[in-house]
């Protein structure tokens with residue numbers, strides 16, 4: 502078995518902390534919660550248990566009077582993914598009867614699943630707003646998350662089940678969900694990604710995949726270049742202890758589970774001198790506009806599992822400052838997998854210049870640092886000017902884009918406008 506290359510301490514910790522820490526609410530609305538210490542101890546919470554039994558449609562969509570369909574989609578490498586479809590708005594199918602409803606595919610980030618989009622009220626959450634505006638909404642869930650722990654032959658207890666990184670999300674998950682939505686609707690698709698959902702979209706479209714069935718793409722809190730995360734996190738890593746990292750890698754190499762990461766975090770936060778409240782603000786930036794009730798709901802439902810290999814791959818992206826395939830850590834292993842001693846890069850400049858793109862990023866977002874977004878934009882400098890819409894939101898941090906109480910006015914309406922412009 503190829504041992505994954507050890508990414509730098511800072512990089513790996515950054516990722517662990519960041520991805521889990523984005524949920525910490527800023528104190529704007531109600532009391533702040535240290536919720537992620539409770540990970541794994543909330544099995545009895547209403548939304549979580551309802552979802553566990555009935556799925557996302559029943560727990561989070563139909564209760565608000567929307568139609569919702571559960572779908573299963575098989576990837577070429579055998580994973581069975583769960584999707585939700587909200588085919589029309591609450592008022593029914595009449596609002597845009599003159600046109601067929603255009604499909605929108607919504608892709609979440611790492612360590613969460615599609616339910617994160619649905620935690621705010623129907624008036625505030627992205628999928629329902631899109632449905633009400635006349636779109637046919639499809640919510641993707643990536644392999645390894647709660648309702649995607651299925652494979653034609655592998656069991657989640659097998660290490661092989663977790664033997665993938667975001668390369669496989671690019672080569673298998675995205676094609677599977679795109680093909681499925683296209684086969685069901687017969688129409689080109691609008692894509693919306695958040696966080697890792699932006700990275701896999703960018704990587705995929707840069708290789709020319711999916712672009713023939715893609716109408717346009719909106720990237721919220723884009724994660725592509727990640728090198729500026731290091732500076733903010735170096736200080737944290739220096740205060741941490743190396744032993745835990747080694748343990749984490751040891752465990753994760755065989756059977757990585759979200760629980761191990763969370764135990765690691767708890768241990769880290771108990772370490773003398775580490776103040777996790779400070780840490781969170783320092784790492785994620787201040788989310789301006791979260792509702793503490795929504796955040797509580799989030800904590801009951803997330804985080805979801807991913808593979809350690811995926812986390813390592815992300816950490817490599819932080820460390821190396823390039824968007825490349827998974828690095829096996831040794832030239833000979835890379836040669837074996839890629840026929841080259843270094844992993845091949847995803848060249849973002851190869852995204853077709855006439856593909857309509859909408860990019861929205863926040864000034865307080867520590868995970869999607871403005872300098873890294875600038876790097877991304879540099880790679881898009883030859884993009885057709887009239888096909889590139891860029892939005893900068895000074896007060897927004899990473900989680901505001903999914904759960905911000907004012908995201909409808911600030912972001913989602915702009916996305917709707919952008920989509921309607923691409924007729």
Ligand SMILES: *[C@@H]1O[C@H](CO)[C@@H](O)[C@H](O)[C@H]1NC(C)=O
Pocket residue numbers: 502503660661664
């Ligand atoms: C993981 O997949 C790689 C090929 O991508 C293979 O070389 C390796 O043996 C696999 N490891 C496990 C544990 O299945």
Ligand SMILES: *[C@@H]1O[C@H](CO)[C@@H](O)[C@H](O)[C@H]1NC(C)=O
Pocket residue numbers: 530622792793794795906
């Ligand atoms: C916060 O969420 C609660 C529960 O869903 C809701 O009653 C309240 O109106 C929300 N507050 C804001 C400011 O949206």
Ligand SMILES: *[C@@H]1O[C@H](CO)[C@@H](O)[C@H](O)[C@H]1NC(C)=O
Pocket residue numbers: 848849850851
């Ligand atoms: C990426 O693609 C652009 C144009 O598509 C090309 O000019 C550039 O050299 C490529 N960069 C690399 C590193 O291959």
